Amino acid sequence: MQENSPSGVIYQLKDVAKTRSSNGYSFGLRVPSLRIQRGEKIALIGESGCGKSTLLDMLAFILQPSDIGNFSFHADSNTEVDIGLAWRKHRRNRLAALRKAHMGYVMQTGGLLPYLNIYDNINLSRQMLGMKDDGTVETLARELGLTRHLKKLPDALSTGERQRVAIGRALAHRPAI
Template identity: 35%
Template sequence: MILSLSDVTKSYRSAEGPIAVLKSVTLGLAQGESLALTGESGSGKSTLLHLAGGLDRPDSGSILVNGRDITALDDTGRASFRRTDVGVIFQQFNLIPSLDVADNISFHARLAGRFDAAWEAELVNELGIGQLLKRYPEQLSGGQQQRVAIGRTLAAKPPLVLADEPTGNLDEATADIVLDIMLRLTKSAKIALLLVTHSNRLADKLDRRITLSGGKVVP
């Protein structure tokens, strides 16, 4: 099991008192498996992704990634974990403006000490961005930027990829193409994928789906 959450709870403070966002959430994600996380706005989807990515800590419960309990890590340990064990793809592409496409793709892999020229070449080919390698982010369309962002995340071959509405800024046809490519690449590299989406159409493309409502997993 690459990702395992057990009885995870999380609340945030407000002027009216603590607001419970996640309530005893339990889920698992195996190597190479894709899981869609759906639910209405405010149901806790993004909070769950932040916890799984080591960007925040739960109030209680355990989160294991690749067999390691990340809730027990200090700030240095969590920074190392985010560099080597998890990749994140956002709705906003977050490419580095001063780097061309080739350097954007290899950036995280080099940072993690996992640069693999053959794997990067395969990613470039599968993503159809071979003609874009010398361009800069501002010279790309939204669909092209998201393909580069996917390539950058997968280049380091993290055991787990978290994607928060990664096709939210794309038209429907482009979203389908980009997600299909992402699913094919993560499956071939045996990378576990947890994807947040509001789209039932996109969720149905993944191996499994779960729904959050009021901070709880519902049938």
């Protein structure tokens, strides 16, 4: 961990950018500075197309920034990971492991596996981490109004119900983020 890095910081970004070009159109998102404290709740607001999802995808280590001045992630108070270095060295497995262990992420499209029933889709993050069945899936299903759907496949649910399943999966392993 860096000496000057407060233990409460989970994300530290400086001069991080993502640019895209397609069919003559270009998009650019620049983050001059962003520091997110552990436990802090933030809201990203802005018009459609301004870069909210792009920033979230970068914070979830799904989307590689085009330019990185400094991008560090503090998995816990004793561990700092240089995300920029991980991207430069093509350590995608390391980034995926961090995401799996510390994050619950709901993609805009939901990202459910169509061949798994609702119970197994919610339980997927727990199963990948080797967590035991402790009733978490059933509790989340009850809180999200999904109990009667647990044995169904995703295509039998409405769009809103599928989104709630994705939220349940993101929360099932009790991630820090």
